[in-house]
Amino acid sequence: MDLSAINPALLLASLLVAATPILIAGIGELVVERAGVLNLGVEGMMITGAICGFMATILTGSPALGFLFAALGGAVLSLLFALLTQVALANQVASGLALTLFGLGLSALLGQGYVGLKPPATPKLDIPLLSDIPFFGTVLFNHDIIVYLGIALVAGVWAALKYTRVGLILRAVGENHDAAHALGYKVVRIRVMAIMFGGACAGLGGAYISLIRVPQWTEGMTAGAGWIALALVVFASWKPWRVLLGAWLFGGVTVLQLNLQAAGVSVPVEILSMSPYIITIIVLVIMSADKSRAPASLGRIFHASS
Amino acid sequence: MKFTKILATAAVALGLATSAFAQDKTKVGFIFVGPIGDGGWTHEHNVGRLAVEAEFGDKVETTYVENVPEGADAERVMTQMALQGADLIFTTSFGYMDPTINVAKKFPDVKFEHATGYKQADNVSVYSARFYEGRAIQGHIAGKMTKSNIVGYIGSFPIPEVIRGINSAYIHAKKVNPDVEFKIVWAFTWFDPAKEADAAKVLIEQGADVILQHTDSTAPLAAAEAAGNVIGFGQASDMAEFKDGPRVSSIIDAWGPYYIDRVKAVMDGTWESKSTWDGIGAGMVGIGDITDKVPADVKAEALAMKEALADGSYHAFTGPINKQDGSAWLAEGETAEDYGDNGLAGMNFFVEGITGDIPE
Numbered sequence: 001m002d003l004s005a006i007n008p009a010l011l012l013a014s015l016l017v018a019a020t021p022i023l024i025a026g027i028g029e030l031v032v033e034r035a036g037v038l039n040l041g042v043e044g045m046m047i048t049g050a051i052c053g054f055m056a057t058i059l060t061g062s063p064a065l066g067f068l069f070a071a072l073g074g075a076v077l078s079l080l081f082a083l084l085t086q087v088a089l090a091n092q093v094a095s096g097l098a099l100t101l102f103g104l105g106l107s108a109l110l111g112q113g114y115v116g117l118k119p120p121a122t123p124k125l126d127i128p129l130l131s132d133i134p135f136f137g138t139v140l141f142n143h144d145i146i147v148y149l150g151i152a153l154v155a156g157v158w159a160a161l162k163y164t165r166v167g168l169i170l171r172a173v174g175e176n177h178d179a180a181h182a183l184g185y186k187v188v189r190i191r192v193m194a195i196m197f198g199g200a201c202a203g204l205g206g207a208y209i210s211l212i213r214v215p216q217w218t219e220g221m222t223a224g225a226g227w228i229a230l231a232l233v234v235f236a237s238w239k240p241w242r243v244l245l246g247a248w249l250f251g252g253v254t255v256l257q258l259n260l261q262a263a264g265v266s267v268p269v270e271i272l273s274m275s276p277y278i279i280t281i282i283v284l285v286i287m288s289a290d291k292s293r294a295p296a297s298l299g300r301i302f303h304a305s306s
Numbered sequence: 307m308k309f310t311k312i313l314a315t316a317a318v319a320l321g322l323a324t325s326a327f328a329q330d331k332t333k334v335g336f337i338f339v340g341p342i343g344d345g346g347w348t349h350e351h352n353v354g355r356l357a358v359e360a361e362f363g364d365k366v367e368t369t370y371v372e373n374v375p376e377g378a379d380a381e382r383v384m385t386q387m388a389l390q391g392a393d394l395i396f397t398t399s400f401g402y403m404d405p406t407i408n409v410a411k412k413f414p415d416v417k418f419e420h421a422t423g424y425k426q427a428d429n430v431s432v433y434s435a436r437f438y439e440g441r442a443i444q445g446h447i448a449g450k451m452t453k454s455n456i457v458g459y460i461g462s463f464p465i466p467e468v469i470r471g472i473n474s475a476y477i478h479a480k481k482v483n484p485d486v487e488f489k490i491v492w493a494f495t496w497f498d499p500a501k502e503a504d505a506a507k508v509l510i511e512q513g514a515d516v517i518l519q520h521t522d523s524t525a526p527l528a529a530a531e532a533a534g535n536v537i538g539f540g541q542a543s544d545m546a547e548f549k550d551g552p553r554v555s556s557i558i559d560a561w562g563p564y565y566i567d568r569v570k571a572v573m574d575g576t577w578e579s580k581s582t583w584d585g586i587g588a589g590m591v592g593i594g595d596i597t598d599k600v601p602a603d604v605k606a607e608a609l610a611m612k613e614a615l616a617d618g619s620y621h622a623f624t625g626p627i628n629k630q631d632g633s634a635w636l637a638e639g640e641t642a643e644d645y646g647d648n649g650l651a652g653m654n655f656f657v658e659g660i661t662g663d664i665p666e
Contacts, residue, residue, distance in 0.1 A: 005512040005513065006512065007511060010511050014504070014507060014508075014511075018500075021500070108341060108343060111343065112343075115345060116345060116524070116547035117547075118531075118547075121532075209499075209500050213500055213503060213504075214499045214525045214529075215528060215532070216499070216524060218343065218344060218345060218499050218523050218524065218525065219341035219342070219343035219344065220340070220341045220344075220373060220497070221499040221500065221523070221525075222500070223497065223498040223499065223500060223501070224498075225500065254504065255504060255508065258491055258504055258505050258508040259508050259511075261490070261492060262458070262489045262490075262491050262508050262509050262512045263489075264489070264661050264662050266663070268663075268665060268666070269464075269492045269494075269663075269665040270494075270665055270666075273494045
């Protein structure tokens with residue numbers, strides 16, 4: 001065993017990177033679910049975002065445009081889900097699963113000519129002075145802009161849900177869509193917008209994997225990250241800061257267990273491998289022991305006549 | 307009444323038509339563990355499938371299913387393929403071993419070919435390639451080229467095939483560089499680019515400047531490229547798109563000739579259950595172009611080793627070799643058996659010098 005081989009600054013820095021895709025996708029899904037819609041298509045929207053962002057970056061040479069198109073791609077795909085569930089009143093679980101399958105297939109098709117290409121590197125936000133601080137500079141101030149965007153999104157969503165009128169309306173729609181409708185709010189329109197926000201976030205999260213974390217395009221490369229993001233929202237009791245905590249825990253333990261393995265720690269590898277899942281679940285379940293619960297209208301179909 | 311009758315007749319006619327049609331063509335199914343675009347393992351199996359199509363043209367019909375999880379799902383997909391009239395089914399991952407045997411029992415007339423496993427039946431053949439021969443060459447290059455003396459190894463699952471690769475690479479790295487140390491990370495997946503990239507990054511952070519991988523995607527090479535000054539190898543496929551970067555050579559699985567051979571046997575009615583395990587000599591394992599990053603003398607030694615492995619004058623596991631616990635495995639000059647208690651096929655131990663335990 002050689003724990004000195006593990007550099008804590010690099011470990012914490014890679015924690016932030018490993019957590020970012022599920023964090024961004026998770027915070028998007030949180031908004032969707034707070035509006036009372038259960039979209040199981042996160043994985044499909046993520047992988048679609050991954051390929052849309054990758055294609056746009058290769059074609060334009062600009063990662064910024066890539067991320068923009070990734071968000072757009074995810075949002076457009078989520079419109080399909082919105083059409084099915086909000087207009088055609090289809091079952092949300094089935095539609096979400098279908099969206100995942102569709103997204104995986106569509107991305108494989110779109111990505112045909114993009115296997116093996118290398119995207120231009122996304123520049124790190126090199127903040128002068130701050131990034132030179134020993135330890136903290138490496139951990140906090142030496143990342144690409146998307147890492148900070150993810151954290152900003154969490155703060156933004158939290159503030160919006162808690163303090164703004166928009167947030168209040170969104171929550172009303174999610175808790176009791178009939179009452180919200182009776183008050184004159186456009187339930188379907190609000191939900192469609194929430195779904196598109198969720199799609200855009202999932203797309204961003206996917207593009208983070210294909211443009212920064214890996215960075216290349218491979219079919220099926222999100223490999224279940226969308227499902228982790230979904231589970232995270234539930235275990236976080238639909239609260240933004242807990243999604244952040246859960247994502248960091250999950251990302252952190254994932255990176256830590258690889259580090260421990262490489263350092264030759266004598267803990268059975270199986271236990272190390274399942275530790276990210278176990279630890280994240282345990283911590284979030286303990287935290288959700290308070291009186292938090294799912295939005296009351298989650299997954300229920302709304303029609304103005306009923 | 308009349309309408310249903312027409313429908314029924316049509317259905318019967320259609321059924322007859324398809325079965326008559328099916329008799330003309332040999333139907334060959336493939337079960338893949340990853341997507342065909344993974345750039346590695348599954349990609350090469352698909353190349354083999356396309357070779358079958360190119361060889362037999364209209365006489366053969368191939369189908370495939372991608373991303374089939376190892377386990378109960380695999381059994382369902384195989385059953386489905388057999389019900390749809392497949393004559394021959396290739397199941398191309400180690401974890402399909404028991405599902406293949408189970409399904410084969412239910413369909414005695416369908417032939418199965420399981421890759422990298424060891425369970426045979428009357429209608430189940432097994433085939434694999436001696437990837438460890440390629441690993442020997444990789445180990446040699448790795449041992450010569452590492453400056454930090456730390457080689458990172460991304461393992462997938464602790465199965466004999468992967469363990470053989472680690473041992474073979476380690477023995478040959480150690481031979482040319484006594485100070486070399488292997489850091490091994492088990493990813494517990496064949497295909498998850500993000501996780502593979504993380505594993506590579508961790509190994510690089512802990513000082514590795516050579517990355518060997520036994521997972522299927524090109525993500526570790528991408529991570530090596532991003533880090534600079536780190537080299538890696540193509541796994542299962544040439545991964546030639548990284549030639550300008552970290553990839554200095556590769557192990558290429560060439561399944562095409564074997565697949566053509568077996569499909570031909572089914573067509574001729576000469577198919578028999580057998581066990582095939584071919585290496586560099588038979589052309590099932592290819593060594594990809596060694597790039598100029600490798601010094602000329604090291605390249606020459608690697609190519610010489612390739613020749614010796616191919617003509618059988620050198621065996622990748624030649625004694626004296628001890629097991630990790632220090633007990634003797636191979637005596638001076640002795641070469642490893644394929645089968646038996648200490649055989650290569652069921653290898654479940656590290657050789658002396660490797661640190662860390664194999665997960666149970």
